[in-house]
Amino acid sequence: MTGTSGHGSAPLTADAPPGPLTPFTVDDYRARMRRAARAAAEAGLDGLLVAPGPDLVWLTGYRPPETERLTLLVLRDGEDPVLVVPALEAPDAEEAPGGPALDLRDWADGTDPYDTAVPLLGRRGRFGVSDNTWALHLLGLQGRLPGTAYVGLSEALPMLRAVKDAAELERMAAAGAAADRAYDEIRRVRFAGRRETEVAADLADLLRRFGHSQVDFTIVASGPNGANPHHEADDRVIADGDMVVLDFGGLKDGYGSDTSRTVHVGEPDAGEREVHDLVRAAQEAGFRAVRPGAACQDVDRAARAVITDAGYGDRFVHRTGHGIGVTTHEPPYMVEGEERPLVPGMCFSVEPGVYLPGRFGVRIEDIVTVTEDGGRRLNLTPRDIAIVH
Structure with a gap:
């Protein structure tokens, strides 16, 4: 699969696994x-x-x-x-x-x-x-x-590890591509009639298959469980008609992956599509706000404005993003009040969400790196709603 890597940058291809990485000296x-x-x-x-x-x-x-x-x-x-x-x-x-x-x-x-x-x-x-x-x-x-x-x-020294060099960015891209391959595969498994924990175990196995040495989290949040952003997979049986939030990542070659997609078991109804499309538009707005010199909070503001304007502002309950590198959560943070400027080489998530208690949740997340003239996505799987069975 080839996708557009970002605004102001060249396409990035994620179909083939990357070649050997140059060791640090x-x-x-x-x-x-x-x-x-x-x-x-x-x-x-x-x-x-x-x-x-x-x-x-x-x-x-x-x-x-x-x-x-x-x-x-x-x-x-x-x-x-x-x-x-x-x-x-x-x-x-x-x-x-x-x-x-x-x-x-x-x-x-x-x-x-x-x-x-x-x-x-x-x-x-x-x-x-x-x-x-x-x-x-x-x-x-x-x-x-x-x-x-x-x-x-x-x-x-909150920014000590924040700006990655070329060799580190190579590892970040490889980790993102591996997580993308895991998502491509998980969409093929059976969801309906299986426990969340079973799908989470599949995700962990896929991350390891595609080169992760450490799996940090595999969130599988189905139906009303999706309204809890950090739900831990449990014994709930996934049913036809469920929206399912998938959020997973870990370390590959010492650097982190973290991506979220929301899938639906069978065809979603119009209301579910509307919320998913809203979150996708907010994620795109947050990504488009990434550019050198912009403040971290500008990314949060751009994504949050889309959701707030649609009347769901009180249902977006977390920051828009976090830094990532040798750990999956580290500075900088994309949140109101963080005025630190974006610098080429910074890597962080852009992950808005809407959470409707008792019903479902939607979150879409990519890891993004700041380039000289904008931003580049390190996750390239489709961000539209995926239908699973």
């Missing part, structure tokens, strides 16, 4: 760490402290087990990056893609890991801390260094 990781340390200094921070999680993977390529043992990357502008690591895990850290760029400081079981970490921080200072740092470790540092202060990384 140690120089790529070294550049990311330098950029992060420089951004921290410009934000008035004395450094960054990064625990196991998506930030550490993005910065170093290292994905250690997330346990009670302290692993901490310390980044300070003008200094070499230091990774405090349990001695038993040091060999894996050395072999990570960014390992050669790291000064490893290991500590042994039975010793105090903060004896290794504390000298790297100094007695005073204000540090950015990755959001998923264990409270155990943050409290440990605070106890040893009462003169230090800490701020969450998403608050201090």
Whole structure:
């Protein structure tokens, strides 16, 4: 299937699986760490402290087990990056893609890991801390260094991972194409007479078949369950005449997919088509608002205006979009009050919806990236209402 990738950009083809992706190099990781340390200094921070999680993977390529043992990357502008690591895990850290760029400081079981970490921080200072740092470790540092202060990384540097380079965009496009293939296949399965959980399991299997290493969510919300935007698939049996919201995604090659389409079991009635067409028009309006220099809230405003003008404003109950990258939800957010400008390379969802309690819901979602002259969709499956059986 070939579709128009976006306004102001060339067509993007999603029929064939992409070829091999170029691996990230140690120089790529070294550049990311330098950029992060420089951004921290410009934000008035004395450094960054990064625990196991998506930030550490993005910065170093290292994905250690997330346990009670302290692993901490310390980044300070003008200094070499230091990774405090349990001695038993040091060999894996050395072999990570960014390992050669790291000064490893290991500590042994039975010793105090903060004896290794504390000298790297100094007695005073204000540090950015990755959001998923264990409270155990943050409290440990605070106890040893009462003169230090800490701020969450998403608050201090919300755009650190937001702008993707060419290699990252290649991975985002591949993840989007894989999710599209899963949607093309799920429309062929039987819906009527099966439980939501069964269709959700099919979706998860399809995502894995098409290259996802991690499935984060498979929402299958049929009939009145569709009026709950984050409904978890349950034992409800899907029936003829149901509208069904499908929202699914995860990680492929370390980067996220997330797409939503709404299908109908059998032919929809005129009222159902009207609501679906309204959401499709709102999604198109949100996409058309994507351009460099526009504010994030402009995307939300454009999509929301279409739904509000049609009299359904109180039934669009969530933001229009969220950023995506090495996690499926991250800054920036397409929501009223977010005045941050769009920049080429940003990737985020555009996903308006209408939810009618007791009846049904409709949501249509694409991942979009900002280009030099507009936006490009990374999901290319049809956005009209699909009939399933």
